[in-house]
Amino acid sequence: MTGQGAELLRSAPDGMPPWAIVTPRRRAHVGRVAALVTQWTVAMRLPAEESRRWLRAVWLHDALRDAPEAEMRRWAPGVEGPVELRHGPAAAARAELEGERDEDVLSAIRWHSVGWNGWAETGRTLYCADFLEPGRDFDRDERAALATRFPDDPAGVLRDVVRRRFTYADTRRWSHPPESIAFRDEVLR
Numbered sequence: 001m002t003g004q005g006a007e008l009l010r011s012a013p014d015g016m017p018p019w020a021i022v023t024p025r026r027r028a029h030v031g032r033v034a035a036l037v038t039q040w041t042v043a044m045r046l047p048a049e050e051s052r053r054w055l056r057a058v059w060l061h062d063a064l065r066d067a068p069e070a071e072m073r074r075w076a077p078g079v080e081g082p083v084e085l086r087h088g089p090a091a092a093a094r095a096e097l098e099g100e101r102d103e104d105v106l107s108a109i110r111w112h113s114v115g116w117n118g119w120a121e122t123g124r125t126l127y128c129a130d131f132l133e134p135g136r137d138f139d140r141d142e143r144a145a146l147a148t149r150f151p152d153d154p155a156g157v158l159r160d161v162v163r164r165r166f167t168y169a170d171t172r173r174w175s176h177p178p179e180s181i182a183f184r185d186e187v188l189r
């Protein structure tokens with residue numbers, strides 16, 4: 001990471017909600033996503049309100065990722081499938097109960113591991129940052145280059161991230177929810 005990036009990583013305040021159930025490793029991941037998104041909001045000179053929206057979505061998105069099965073089911077009772085597909089809806093439901101009212105933030109959290117056509121910028125940014133944060137141990141240089149490019153070309157980086165996320169899932173033979181397919185088709189159209 002560059003000197004400036006390392007500085008932001010150290011200085012990003014921890015915005016994890018008190019009700020989060022996360023391992024230290026998860027908290028560190030979310031901290032890196034927050035540091036990256038903070039860099040982007042500064043580089044893009046985003047209005048404060050939009051910056052806060054992006055950062056709230058970041059801090060909340062994995063807040064129940066390490067919750068026990070019963071807790072996850074309690075917050076996402078109708079959602080089936082693996083935990084990868086359930087922790088977003090669970091965190092969104094809890095965040096709403098705790099007072100989060102912004103639909104951009106809630107939909108970003110709800111669909112962050114899937115992708116969703118209804119997203120505004122908050123969801124699209126979280127989808128990219130979650131994948132591009134520097135702690136993941138594959139394609140480091142290519143992902144770092146995309147992270148650097150994001151402020152100048154968010155739509156182009158999103159297209160690349162969508163392609164890469166699908167390739168990554170396909171090599172692991174993961175199935176794609178219909179919302180993911182629709183999102184990919186819209187982004188790559």
Ligand SMILES: [Fe+2]
Nearest residue numbers: 061062065113
């Ligand atoms: Fe997640």
Ligand SMILES: [Fe+2]
Nearest residue numbers: 029061062130
């Ligand atoms: Fe994440």
